[in-house]
Amino acid sequence: MTDTPTPTPTPTPTMPLLVILIAPNVSEQMGGEAMKALQILREMRRPLPETLQVTHERNATEVRRLRLDGVHLVEDTWLALAIWHSVVLRFLLGPWFSWKAVRLAERLADAHARQGTKVLIHQVEPNSPVMPRWLSRRFPNVLGPVNGNIYYPAPFRRHETLSASLRRQWHMPIQWLRRWQPFRRRGAELILVAGGDRTRRSLLAAGDDPASMVDTVDCGVPEALLDRPRIEHHGVNPRFVHFGRLVFHKGTALIVRSLAHTRLKIELDIVGRGPELDRCRALAQELQLGERVRFIDWYERHEDLIASFQAYRGMVLPSLEDANGIVVQEALALGLPPICLDWGGPQLLIQHGVNGFLVDPSTEDAIVRGIAGHLDALAADPGLAERMSQAGRVAAEAWRWPKVIAEWIALYRKLATQAS
Template sequence: MTGLKKLGVDVVQITHERVQSELEALEINIPIYYVKDDWLQLAFFRLRLNWLLAVYGSWLLHVKARVIAQATQRNLIHFTSPISPTLPYFKMGPCPVVIGPLNGNILHPPKLLFREALLKRLGALALWPYQKTIGQIFRGKHAATLLVSGGARTIKALKLAGCKDQNITETLDSGVDVAIAEQPKVEHQGVNHRFIFVGRLIRYKACDLVIRALADAPEAVLDIVGDGDERYALEQLARQIGVADRVVFHGWVQPGAQLTQLFKGARAFVFPSLAEANGIVVQEAMMIGLPVVAVNWGGPQQLIDTTNGILIEPESEEHIAHELAKAMQSLGNDPQRAEAISSAARHRAQQLGFSWPMLLKSWLRIYERVASFD
């Protein structure tokens, strides 16, 4: 929101009371209105009724947004959450509405569905009747301009709910912080066998496949940045296959100088996530000039190609681990190849406008178009 203010937009923010202390600590210089966290939201949370919590929370935000828009004479409302194309939005009345970026509706690749949670697989089977029903009941998306970053899979889910092509505009999921965008590109010289993984340590991120790959890449050293439920199992795996001395678990690292230095010290970013709807960390790596080695699936697939990264076909766990090892060995020993991919990645990041100011300017053009049609 502060980025929009810098572009001259008279902006106010509406969010939930539960994040008030965090936002106040940031000292954001824009008006912020908070939706009270009531007993019903707390009950849904404690009972783990996540769908009801999301829908009820969304309804409260809609009510608050309608009141604030009228009181402050807003000429456009932009909902940035919920981001799922399957969660409902409510009609807002006369004020033009932009929703998104929307993203989601992603499963594991077909040959790796055994790693997917059973409940999620069953949910995918119900997508068609669910979206048809939700689309008839909740009409908020039908009258809005929809920003979509999830590509064809997200558009498909929206169309099942009755949304039309003319309401859909594709965009990036998120921007890259200016501090990263303005960093000099990493220059790849000499041999470098240090690699980095950044992400939550949960099953679908597939960090275990990178660790397994180290067995076939004897010179590679891996920095793992992130934390999560899988950390203990990953540490055990590293010990069991004899690569623990080449794996450094950093835990969560706050964005800033320390994380940037870890990026700069690596030869490549290895990211075999199997159900990545977006690719924000991929955008960051590309912007800083770090070659990305990822699975040819989901968000990373939309951002990189064979000229500005390395994509691995999701044939099997063994295949991915083998190809990760091969990529690490090749890039580690070949600075010319790493530099060529690095330059192409940086060019792609700049061409597509990965930085927040450039992304917000593209959204601003959408705002102007939407408001002019009112």
């Protein structure tokens, strides 16, 4: 008797998918959100090379410089210019751009989508849960990663500007009012939530469907960073680094103050520029810290900054209102244990005592002394630093951009199937 060969299964064809991304800025020159939007576009085009991008015409020069194709620009109109010049109505520019961008995306979908192709419109930025967005009635809508809803901890609210104080106090009432906005016909079919419970509460107050919400990371980590050798820790090392724009909410002065409370002669390199630079220089002099604090203007290339991390035991960022913390992700990916506040984005990235330390922002004095204690612990204990370094790399592996994008595309396909 002859065995009958088992037939080879016919592979299931992949659903043709056209994703149209929307972001006000896609650039290396316009801050973190613009950079993140650019990374998403580039990473999305690896598995989905026909992905299109809609952005504002102010990005035209940057689009040409970066040699990006498939990017379509929303042009300013007399209405947008009038809103801009009015100053008091500038808050309407976000909804205006969203309305124009979605209409352009719908026209692009008609022009580019072949028969059988499923189209999704993904508004990547802005990441605020409060910003009103226009939604397509013809194609499924994706929003996010949505984050935001982060304000100063209570001990620092005396430093808030009037506008920041009003935004904090009116955040939830405004979200309740959003339920009755005239152009809010329905919620988005998929909302990528990067701010955890604080963002979910905000979205729920605005009437968004909890079934549409899926947790994700705010930003992925580039492959090149995770492919670098992890920093290994040996012996006593009192050197730490703080880097980024030197503004009040980054908490640079808190780190300088903490050095006056350490048992060891901890050394701190502050890399960056900004309005807090002179204040921190004066503070270091007042506390007689001498050579323990070094101010490094900046590195011409980000690659050079990353290469310098090999010399340090850890990084410190006691930020008061970062919704994510890309620098924290970078530190974890490289194996540099971070010390941050148990607040905002870092508290979603760091496992306290596992891959870094979180300090309770109960009072300024508690923060300063808490940072000092963690600096001493890490500097003196190479075993602790090495365990945290290994755990940081493991955590960051889940943030590789290809993994993040693959998870999003799986959600896209599920949504497209449901919409069929």
